[in-house]
Amino acid sequence: MxxxxxxxxxxxxxxxxxxxxxxxxxxxxxxxxxxxxxxxxxxxxxxxxxxxxxxxxxxxxxxxxxxxxxxxxxxxxxxxxxxxxxxxxxxxxxxxxxxxxxxxxxxxxxxxxxxxxASFTPTEPSVAPTSAPAVDGHQVLTFGNLTLDTDGLEARVAGEPVVLTPTELRLLLEFAARPGAVLERQTLLRTVWDYGWDGDSRVVDLCVQRLRKKIGAERIETVRGFGYKLVR
The missing domain is CATH 3.40.50.2300 (Response regulator)
Structure with missing residues (x-):
């Protein structure tokens, strides 16, 4: 490397x-x-x-x-x-x-x-979204105007591609695997950032902020005192 x-x-x-x-x-x-x-x-x-x-x-x-x-x-x-x-x-x-x-x-x-x-393989979502059509053999998750190709690792908003960093993409995939479920900051630090300890949650908050700017602020909801969830 x-x-x-x-x-x-x-x-x-x-x-x-x-x-x-x-x-x-x-x-x-x-x-x-x-x-x-x-x-x-x-x-x-x-x-x-x-x-x-x-x-x-x-x-x-x-x-x-x-x-x-x-x-x-x-x-x-x-x-x-x-x-x-x-x-x-x-x-x-x-x-x-x-x-x-x-x-x-x-x-x-x-x-x-x-x-x-930067070189991870995503896991299958535990809760299926309301619409998950296959495109070119790829599984595509749909949340309103947001679509996420979990095989091709591509996100689109209203059909337009969204450029995400590896961290932002992994965070989005973590939300998409459990749509509607509240994910705590410390849980995200361990699953997305691979922290083996409870690190600084500011990295989560700032990455969520960047992700919202790219996919729509309304798509990720803040649950005060707990964490965040992807709106179905």
Whole structure:
């Protein structure tokens, strides 16, 4: 697996690269946002590991640039865990974030979870929607004007294709597997983000927010004090 690491702190950049290479990853690294953008455009990377605070083009700006053309998994690193950095990173299109300093086992676990999420096989829905026609041999779930091809991993709204990141797609498939059922944030952290522990639920809230913008705000309902559900 090829990792693009963009980090301006020389010590952190070299130590992270050494850890990743020790575990079999190939690492290309850059010390500022513009150099990172050049490496991204050169292609060949499976995951982007990105610091928030960067000279030239900061991590948020670079994340947005990447999301204009790529669904590559993005893991943001921040020296602060406050809402400004976290929300900014997730709204820019990052899939997850870690707070520095981060222990190597935690970083590796988050990266592996992201890579699994980008190459997962969906499970069959436990509750069938009212309409589920087969198209070209594929199972297509229908929820109002939203259709979801669970074999081809494609979503459409009113017939128009919707571009989803791997995390957004997996979240939508999790909702579609149990339409009308309330899914708690901690449950989604475990099933979608592959967290083996109760992580920060802000990643769920921000990903739901991004998903709503793409498929319609009315399609995912908030159940206060519990979580979210896909409207049938």
């Amino acid at each position: 090829n990792v693009l690491l963009v980090e301006d702190d020389t010590v952190i950049r070299r130590s992270v690269a050494l850890v990743l290479e020790r575990y079999g990853y190939t690492v290309a690294s850059a010390e500022d946002g513009l150099a990172g953008l050049d490496l991204f455009r050169a292609g060949g990377h499976d995951l982007l590991l990105l610091d928030v605070m960067l000279p030239g083009l900061d991590g948020i700006g670079l994340c947005r640039k990447v999301r204009e053309t790529s669904l590559m998994p993005i893991l943001m690193m921040s020296a602060r865990g406050d809402s400004i950095d976290v929300v900014g990173a997730l709204e820019a299109g990052a899939d997850d974030y870690v707070v520095k300093p981060v222990e190597p086992p935690v970083l590796l676990a988050r990266m592996r979870a992201l890579l699994r999420r």
